[in-house]
Amino acid sequence: MRRVGEAADTMSPRTIERIRERLVTLPFYDVFDNLAFRVQGRTVILEGQVRRPTTKSAAEARVKDLEGVERVINNIEVLPVSxxxxxxxxxxxxxxxxxxxxxxxxxxxxxxxxxxxxxxxxxxxxxxxxxxxxxxxxxxxxxxxxxxxxxxxxxxxxx
The missing domain is CATH 3.30.1340.30 (Histidine-containing Protein; Chain: A;)
Structure with missing residues (x-):
């Protein structure tokens, strides 16, 4: 049983919405990129494909400082230059x-x-x-x- 004042085991719907907002408003995120995320407890797992390595690192940076996020696993794939x-x-x-x-x-x-x-x-x-x-x-x-x-x-x- 959780005591009053103890941290919840999951993220609030507001935090989840803020994660989504931060990802879709990344600089250089466009129609040729795909970002998704999953939440397990207080861990955010980033997934998808992007054309620029900076988009991958920016996605992690924009999510990791949100209240309620304890850990970010960045599984975003950077597509080959072609x-x-x-x-x-x-x-x-x-x-x-x-x-x-x-x-x-x-x-x-x-x-x-x-x-x-x-x-x-x-x-x-x-x-x-x-x-x-x-x-x-x-x-x-x-x-x-x-x-x-x-x-x-x-x-x-x-x-």
Whole structure:
């Protein structure tokens, strides 16, 4: 039994929301990066993929000083530098966000369909409004020249 004044074994919903806010407002965090986190007790486990090593270190720095966070495990992968992958990123962005039903997503500060490219393989991460949007994004990405494979990890918002 926990005594009054003892620390809780889990983080408050407010702290969890602040973690999310700090991650999505990182400098240089954009549509070509993907950040996620899990909480185990008072430990935050950072996951995802980023193009810049500074984004990885900044994510950890912005989370570790939050009240209620005792430890941060940084499992964020820094993607390899590749001009070919950069070309695929731009082409995939254009292919997805030029689709009329998906254009509404492009005008957000960080568009919700994240395009992760590693060695010619594309992974779509994020949340869309409908199953049709998920399918359209996947189909558009598959049509990009130079792409070896596309993994569609997009989730559909709960209605």
């Amino acid at each position: 001009p070919h992958d950069d070309d695929i990123r731009i082409a995939t962005f254009r292919a997805i966000y030029s689709q009329a039903p998906l254009q509404r997503y492009a005008f957000r500060a960080v568009p919700p369909i994240h395009i992760i490219v590693k060695n010619g393989h594309v992974t779509l991460e994020g949340v869309v409004a409908t199953e049709m949007d998920k399918t359209l994004a996947y189909t558009a990405a598959r049509g990009v020249s130079g792409v070896f494979s596309v993994t569609n990890n997009l989730r559909v918002e709960k209605e």
